[in-house]
Amino acid sequence: MSRRLRASSGSYNVRANEIAREKQERKMRCLVGFLDDTEEIFEIERRAKGQILLELVFNHLDLIECDYFGLRYSDSLTNADSKRWLDPMKSIRKQVKGPMYFTFAVKFFVSDPSKLQEEYTRYQYVLQLRKDLLEGRLTCSFNMGALLASYIVQAELGDYEPEEQTQGYLKNFSLVPDQTEEFTREVEHLHKANFGQLPVDAEFNFLQKVKNLEKYGVDFHNARDQSGLEIHIGITSLGVVVFQNNVRINTFSWAKIIKISFKRRQFFICQRRELHETRDTVIGFNMASYRHCKNLWKSCVEHHTFFRLVEPQPQPKKRVFFQLGSKFRYSGRTEYQTVEDAKRRLATKEREFQRSPSKRLFRRTISGTTSEIIRTETRSLPLRTGNHKPLLDNHTVTSSLPTRSSKFKSLGLNYHNSRYCSYDGHVPASPNGIRENGISKSEELLHPPKIMFMDDGGSDLSLTERSYDLLNDGPTPNGTSPTGDPLVSIRIKSDDRGRFGFNVKGGADQGSPIIVSRVARNTPADQCIPRLNEGDQILFLNGKDLTQYTNEKVVSTIRSIGDSGNKDLLLTVRPNVYVSEEAEEEPAFQYIPESPRVPNGGMESDPLIESIMMLQEGLESGTALTLFEQLYRKKPGLTMNACRHPDNVAKNRYRDIAPYDATRIMLQGSETGDYINANLIKMEIPVSDVTNSYIAAQGPLPNTCGDFWYMVWEQESTLIAMLTTNVERGRVKCHKYWPELGQKLLYPPHLEVACTGSEETPSFAYRDFIITHTETGETRKVLQMQYIAWPDHGVPDDSSDFLDFVIRVRQYRVGMTAPTLVHCSAGIGRTGVLITMETAMCLIESNQPVYPLDIVRTMRDQRAMLIQTTAQYRFVCEAILRVYMDGIVVPLEEFKTNGHRES
Structure with missing residues (x-):
């Protein structure tokens, strides 16, 4: 009976098993926006790491030099406008807390575009930099902007055709923010001068010019200095730069950096000691949050490893159960490895790709109808969030598959190189360093960040003021009384030769403040109290305001004072170093770049060896x-x-x-x-x-x-x-202006040149001449030494x-x-x-x-x-x-x- 009851009923939860199966099979849909304004959806496993998505994107583009690029996403934990790079070693779900929307972008900007082996890589660079120019992240002068825009037009439209391209043919091109008619006319004029350049040539010329812009390839991070003023810290292939009010105020090259570290919201750069210092200098910056600080630190680690090392530092094999500090290390290939791999792969692979023209705008024709816009593969996807407004109501997506058309020339005239019609930023033209508020750069007072020194034991000594009081309201030992900005008066008495022992840089002609660039050891500037330091900004010289002084005038004024009977030089300076004796523990998270090498085993304090x-x-x-x-x-x-x-x-x-x-x-x-x-x-x-x-x-x-x-x-x-031969590669480089051995040449009205000796080796040639002035009879001997081993090219x-x-x-x-x-x-x-x-x-x-x-x-x-x-x-x-x-x-x-x- 009990057996019959047990078998008479049963249940099977179909929905629960369906849900379990869906959970196992469910995939994420990641939307990736590319530099040519196309978008693509990639499906990946929910637990996939970032490397999986990156590989799908690189394969989609058939990109060989892929290590220069990455995927960015919005960091909703800090700021919706803040962008972070997708970490290939971590799960995507653990990194991205918001919508799965990624932007394909250049992550590492090379200092020299010629290092990029493939034309397609350079094309992606051009697309990125065009966006940066258009959206105001990359600024330049009016003339430079017009030149760069002319290369863009040449790459898209090809050679100027006077029959087809009448005046105003670029009016629908958006090339820079706040584009004016004057700018467009200048671009049209420069476009004519680019005649004959293929797209690859125009793009290379574009990169050769844009690499010299001050903000080229800078990964900016918001920060504050010790005075609480807003600054921007930028990471580049060459090192760390600091901008204030869009003006670069400091540069720390990788060659001089010993260590970078962070602790909570403070970011530190440890520099190699200078000639007059006995300790390494540590400079500190305040970030908005711990996460912002760590993002900046990670960017430094990645840029230093990519550009400076032959291969990444391997992760330690020994497992540590309890470890202080971040374990992050750059996991990709370095620039050196990328270049070598690209050379090998491109030697055996032929590639083709087609350049995507700028998106056309709706425009009125003569008959009053509206021309058609080129669009393909329309999908119903959510619009991109942000301050920009789409040009069309219906969101449109196109695929960009790489095929080549070397002599590509757009058929249409009215192109637009962005989907958006609202832009921020501008291209300032700033001759003589004058800012919009009428204050010149030379008048701008620098506010240095927190400075620290490293003692021999490895502990940090926080230095927020000098050994004399600069921040109190009372008088300082040198007799100054700062009100507001800390200023110091320094009196220097010249030596017996009228020298003071320091160099300066900057001036009104250079659009920058007068800064002490070097102080020689055991000179009056080095031994005076208080001491003059490198980095001090000179505001007044013997009571004279140096705001409008050129560099040459400052130097000549200082020398004239030394040469005159008045041997005293009174400087009013804004110090660039603040000193205190408050101790602080070593920052917890550290990254130590490779140690700099000293040639010949010399000491760093020797100026020649240091140079x-x-x-x-x-x-x-x-x-x-x-x-x-x-x-x-x-x-x-x-x-x-x-x-x-x-x-x-x-x-x-x-x-x-x-x-x-x-x-x-x-x-x-x-x-x-x-x-x-x-x-x-x-x-x-x-x-x-x-x-x-x-x-x-x-x-x-x-x-x-x-x-x-x-x-x-x-x-x-x-x-x-x-230093040349007479003919190289079939071209005459220099006319043979001398006579053969034993012969003479006459040059009216009174010169005679005779060759009295000749000797030639595989590398050099020597010829002896006697020049005679036929009117006076005076003679002179002249030796000609010719270097003939220089190659033709x-x-x-x-x-x-x-x-x-x-x-x-x-x-x-x-x-x-x-x-x-x-x-x-x-x-x-x-x-x-x-x-x-x-x-x-x-x-x-x-x-x-x-x-x-x-x-x-x-x-x-x-x-x-x-x-x-x-x-x-x-x-x-x-x-x-x-x-x-x-x-x-x-x-x-x-x-x-x-x-x-x-x-």
Whole structure:
């Protein structure tokens, strides 16, 4: 009976089992927006990590150099407008608390676009930077914005067609925020000049220009300094930058950073100690929250690892049950690994892709109808949230599959490069550093962040004021009484030579405050009380307001005070370092970059060794080459009128290579006039009281050989350094301006040139000449040293022959006071390399720091464009390192104890 009862009933919960099955099979739908304004839905498992979605996105785009890119999403825990990068090693559900909407974007911006191996990668970069320009995240001047926009137009529309593209054909292009008619007209004008550029060429030119913008590739984070003022901390491939009121006020390069760390809401940067310091400097910033602070710290870790290391640091294998601090480490590939992998894969793979044109706007035709908008694959998806309004009511999604059309040219004229019609931001044009409120940058007072020093035991000493009181209302030991902003008065008495021992940078001409850039050891500026420090901003000099002073005027004023009977210099400065003795424990979460190397095992306190170390770090990181590319090629304000005179045009080998009027060599006895394409260059070597003189000239033309020899005669030059052959790659680089051995050449009215000796090796050629003035009978001996080992294209693979040539030139120059005539073909490229190399050797012998960029700047102030290419600059910088590292040139004994540069 009991058995019958048990079998007579039963139940099966169908719904419960269906729900269980749905839970097991349920997938997430992730919507990803791409840089060409297309969107795509990806389905993934609910517990999937970020790497799964990233791989789906990269495969969808068929992207090879994918490590430069990432996916961003809104961080609803901090701020709806705050964006975070998807961590590939963590579950997506644990990271994203809101809608599953992601934005595909560039995560790591290379310092040099030529490192990007594939055209398709550069195209994605261009799309990203176009958005940044349009939405105001990347700012530039009016002229630069128009130039960048012209490259965008060239890439989309192709060559200018006057029959089709009449005036106003770009009126529906949105290129920058708050676009004006004047801007559009300027873009139309520049578009015509881009004729012949393929899309790949225009995009590369766009990247080459945009990389020099101040905000290029900066990952910004909101913060506050110690005074509570809002600032922006940016992370770049070169290091950490600080902006205040859209003005960069500080830069911390990876080469100088020892450690980055954070604790709760405070972020710390530990820098290598300076020459005068006995402890490492730690700078602190206040963030809005712990999460903001950690996001900034993670960005630093990722950027440093990606750009500076060959491969990521491996995670420790030993398991720790209790560990303080974050275990986060960058898990992707480094830039080095990405470049090497791309070279390997692209060598065996042909790729094609099609550039997506900007979305068309509705526009009225002559008949009054509205033209059709290009749209494909419409889906019913929720609209994107934010302040932007969609152009259409119906949300439209398109897929972007990579196929190539190298000679792509849009068929339509009226294009728009964004779906949105509401934009924020602007492109300010700020000549002379004037801001909108009428205050110049030089008037802006800097508010430094919290400063700390690291003692030998590893504990932090919080330094919020100097050893003298700057923040109290009472008088400070130096007699100042700050009201509001802390100011310090410093009195410096010059030494017996009228020197004070410090350098300054900035000025009204540079659009930045007057800042103390260097204080030499054991000088009056170093020994005065209170001491003058690097980073101090000079506001008043002997009671004079320096707001409108140029850099040159400040330096000359300081020197004139030292040279006069009044030896005292009274400075009113805003200190950049605040000191206290309040102890604070070591920040908990730390990340220690690779330790900087010191060449030759030297001490960091040696200025020469430090400059060599900075040069080496700059070459490794690419910073040195970036700064060179940003340097002006022609000094603003200097005229070149003589070269344009009708009688002189035919005397120029190249139309765009011309001498400054202020420093050009003027002939006296030539029958063809006083003009020759050459400049006098003077390179001063501090401390040694030596000034090397050069004449930088173009290679003679058939019609300027006489002028060339008259210049040699009148300038009393006895050495000619020739850095080219007469013909390279089938093109004449320099006319043969000398006679053969045993022969003579006559140059009216009074010069005769005879060759008395000739010798040639595989690398060099030597020729002896006697120049005779036929009217007076006076004769002179001139030696020509020709370097013939420079390759027809590029730079030498090895610097041995070049360094041997420079050493031979220097040996012959001993005791010479007349200028050495140096020429190649144009008189700027190889000519600049030789002058830079010899100047660096002289600085090393004088135990002076070597800064190649300063050498190039000094040369270009006297002749435009000296050192013509980045490859030439890299070559000479590497040669300088070799000269020092191998001990080819060493400091002379007389300068080893007193070789510090002073001003």
